Amino acid sequence: MSDLAPLSDGSRRDAIIRVRDLVVGFRDRTILKGLNLDIRRGEILGFVGPSGQGKSVLTRTILGLVPKRSGQIEVFGEDMDGLTIARRRQIEQRWGVLFQQGALFSALTVKQNIQMPMREHLNLSERLLDEFARLKIEMVGLKPDAADKLPSELSGGMIKRAALARSLALDPEILFLDEPTSGLDPIGAGEFDELVATLKQTLGLTVFMVTHDLDSLYTACDRIAALGDGQIIAEGPIETMLASNHPWVRSYFHGKRGRAVVTAPRHAHA
Numbered sequence: 001m002s003d004l005a006p007l008s009d010g011s012r013r014d015a016i017i018r019v020r021d022l023v024v025g026f027r028d029r030t031i032l033k034g035l036n037l038d039i040r041r042g043e044i045l046g047f048v049g050p051s052g053q054g055k056s057v058l059t060r061t062i063l064g065l066v067p068k069r070s071g072q073i074e075v076f077g078e079d080m081d082g083l084t085i086a087r088r089r090q091i092e093q094r095w096g097v098l099f100q101q102g103a104l105f106s107a108l109t110v111k112q113n114i115q116m117p118m119r120e121h122l123n124l125s126e127r128l129l130d131e132f133a134r135l136k137i138e139m140v141g142l143k144p145d146a147a148d149k150l151p152s153e154l155s156g157g158m159i160k161r162a163a164l165a166r167s168l169a170l171d172p173e174i175l176f177l178d179e180p181t182s183g184l185d186p187i188g189a190g191e192f193d194e195l196v197a198t199l200k201q202t203l204g205l206t207v208f209m210v211t212h213d214l215d216s217l218y219t220a221c222d223r224i225a226a227l228g229d230g231q232i233i234a235e236g237p238i239e240t241m242l243a244s245n246h247p248w249v250r251s252y253f254h255g256k257r258g259r260a261v262v263t264a265p266r267h268a269h270a
């Protein structure tokens, strides 16, 4: 991609995450084939692509949960290779994750779920743990009485919000959201997108969001990157995607659903 500078150059300020020449595979299959991508500080970057292409694999590789074959991943200006365990743990505290199957622990209440990362990483009194959980619950737009509910007592939208609150537990700078609105109805999905956009504004978050939701791409994302055959096939604001000549990008953004969104943005009637 033309606007991607090599890792060795000095202009790093803008990118909070840099991925260069990333190759990831499983056994005899190569999933990511020399992928290059920047995630810029303060943006919501939407990540799209056909199912099974490696969107979750990229996310998990950046997070260090899937090994790479080659390439470089730089987070906060640090090469993720060769970090000490202590340093890695420090970096991990600066990101929050909401996985595709981002289930809460079903035996724990919302409050206990949110407090889990805090208990793991911080040494806080019970009073502070309760206070911080209360704040996170408020931040994601849940009512205070959600704190003591079990996941089974919540609607799908409330579960997503509670999982989001847990991913915000350690006040991260980057949020990874893997298809956060899948399974929600359009209005619930729209409200979730608005919440993410609001949190980005108020908390100064950088968000990497894997999504299939065209509405999210139009209303919540600052830029979009599309994955195809193991590489980024188009990257830029929505206008760039609409102007792309790549067949998959064209059909995705100009298909029936795409046009419906252009003429009737979801937030106008939600």
Ligand SMILES: Nc1ncnc2c1ncn2[C@@H]1O[C@H](COP(=O)(O)OP(=O)(O)O)[C@@H](O)[C@H]1O
Pocket (backbone or CB within 6 Å): 026, 031, 049, 050, 051, 052, 053, 054, 055, 056, 057, 058
């Ligand atoms: N741990 C794994 N072992 C083997 N294959 C995997 C593993 N994780 C993902 N894959 C394969 O990698 C491909 C990309 O998966 P994924 O990133 O989940 O796709 P998506 O773009 O839908 O998120 C799929 O074919 C999947 O089966």
Ligand SMILES: [Mg+2]
Pocket (backbone or CB within 6 Å): 055, 056, 057, 100, 178
């Ligand atoms: Mg996936």
